[in-house]
Amino acid sequence: MGVTKEGVEATLTSKMNPTHLEVIDTSGGCGASFAIEIVSEQFEGKRLLERHRMVNSALAEEMKEIHALSIKKALTPTQQKAQQESSNTQAA
Amino acid sequence: MAAATLNLLSIRASSSSSPSSCTNYSSRITPHISFYSQLSRSTTFPSLSFKLPNNSNRHSAFIIVSAVKKLSELEPITVPSKPDDFSDELPSDSGVYAVYDNNNDIQFIGVSRSIAASVLSHRKSVPELCSSVKVGVVDEPDRTTLTQAWKSWMEEHIAVTGKIPPGNESGNGIWVNRAPRKKPDIRLTPGRNVQLTVPLAELIDRLVKENKVVAFIKGSRSAPLCGFSQKVVGILDSQGVDYESVDVLDEEHNLGLRETLKNYSNWPTFPQIFVNGELIGGCDILVSMQEQGELASLLKK
Numbered sequence A: 001m002g003v004t005k006e007g008v009e010a011t012l013t014s015k016m017n018p019t020h021l022e023v024i025d026t027s028g029g030c031g032a033s034f035a036i037e038i039v040s041e042q043f044e045g046k047r048l049l050e051r052h053r054m055v056n057s058a059l060a061e062e063m064k065e066i067h068a069l070s071i072k073k074a075l076t077p078t079q080q081k082a083q084q085e086s087s088n089t090q091a092a
Numbered sequence B: 001m002a003a004a005t006l007n008l009l010s011i012r013a014s015s016s017s018s019p020s021s022c023t024n025y026s027s028r029i030t031p032h033i034s035f036y037s038q039l040s041r042s043t044t045f046p047s048l049s050f051k052l053p054n055n056s057n058r059h060s061a062f063i064i065v066s067a068v069k070k071l072s073e074l075e076p077i078t079v080p081s082k083p084d085d086f087s088d089e090l091p092s093d094s095g096v097y098a099v100y101d102n103n104n105d106i107q108f109i110g111v112s113r114s115i116a117a118s119v120l121s122h123r124k125s126v127p128e129l130c131s132s133v134k135v136g137v138v139d140e141p142d143r144t145t146l147t148q149a150w151k152s153w154m155e156e157h158i159a160v161t162g163k164i165p166p167g168n169e170s171g172n173g174i175w176v177n178r179a180p181r182k183k184p185d186i187r188l189t190p191g192r193n194v195q196l197t198v199p200l201a202e203l204i205d206r207l208v209k210e211n212k213v214v215a216f217i218k219g220s221r222s223a224p225l226c227g228f229s230q231k232v233v234g235i236l237d238s239q240g241v242d243y244e245s246v247d248v249l250d251e252e253h254n255l256g257l258r259e260t261l262k263n264y265s266n267w268p269t270f271p272q273i274f275v276n277g278e279l280i281g282g283c284d285i286l287v288s289m290q291e292q293g294e295l296a297s298l299l300k301k
Helices: A005-016 A048-058 A077-091 B002-016 B019-039 B056-060 B083-089 B115-125 B143-161 B200-210 B227-238 B257-265 B283-292 B294-300
Strands: A018-025 A033-040 A068-075 B095-100 B106-112 B132-137 B213-217 B244-247 B272-275 B278-281
Touching: A005 A018, A005 A033, A005 A048, A018 A077, A033 A077, A048 A068, A048 B278, A048 B283, A068 A077, A068 B283, B083 B115, B095 B115, B095 B143, B106 B115, B106 B143, B115 B132, B200 B257, B213 B227, B227 B283, B257 B272, B278 B283, B283 B294
Parallel strands: A033 A068, B213 B244
Antiparallel strands: A018 A033, B095 B106, B095 B132, B213 B272, B272 B278
16 A cells, blocks of 8 residues: 555645646556656745755655655746747757 | 896887787797796796696696786787777777887786776876777676786786886876775764764764765765665766765664754755755755756855
């Protein structure tokens, strides 16, 4: 009885109010390992460390069962937009 | 002295790559090789043992077959002048190599996991001493075989010239890269049985404040035991930054560190990287910061 991808998504959605959220179960089904990409207004003005802390504390309950949580991206909507534009121009 | 003279001759002879001079040289040097084989255990020539009837029985037990040819049997390769040519001209395999200066004197005998890369780094740091190289690729490069090959070349060189190559003398730091990676990990206590007079948290506090960059990792910096720690070590090495490392799995010298550090930093996982006394984060954060180019500027501060 581990944590599910849906469970992590639900918790993060309710606590972080993300504009973009991607949770990938990297455990192969046992629910012990997740990778996350998250974009939220709440990250505005916060350092990367603080952003990761916010995600970790939002998932405090789940973390008891999760062995590995990899936060691939923790961006503000503005940053996400900037990144998308730069990658678009690179592609073009 | 005669041996030293012959060696010089032999190198010149083989570098001129004319067949006649090579034959000439090998016939001349043979008596000296057999002399050397009496002293050395690493001789690779079973044929020599029958030339030494008095000693063959005693020595046969010690004969270790070396994985590489003898130095004297190899042709030197001119060190390429362009970095791009190194991987074409030299093998990128594991093995031993001997670097010759433009007087055809051996400057250094080294062991490498990539001969081309090692010679390239020598060429960059001491171009004036890297004229040509002889290389011996080791097919099954475990540590013992590599060391044995290196020893056989060193012994051969010493037997012929009576000297250690200048670059292999102790205290010569020109050739051996004393990279920060080789720095020992920091141990917070002398051992688990020693009673601490200062709480562990205070030791951590001092450590991260007195050192610019400290990485708490699983395993040692030379052999990290988890992928994330390995990545962190790789990133810090690639930044060329001088950093300290602490093995959080070392129960002998860092007993209780994991729990204490988690509380100290309020961060649940390892590795943890501190810069200027402040937690930067774990592997993910370090990777992100490197991608964004923020890491280099942070480390410069």
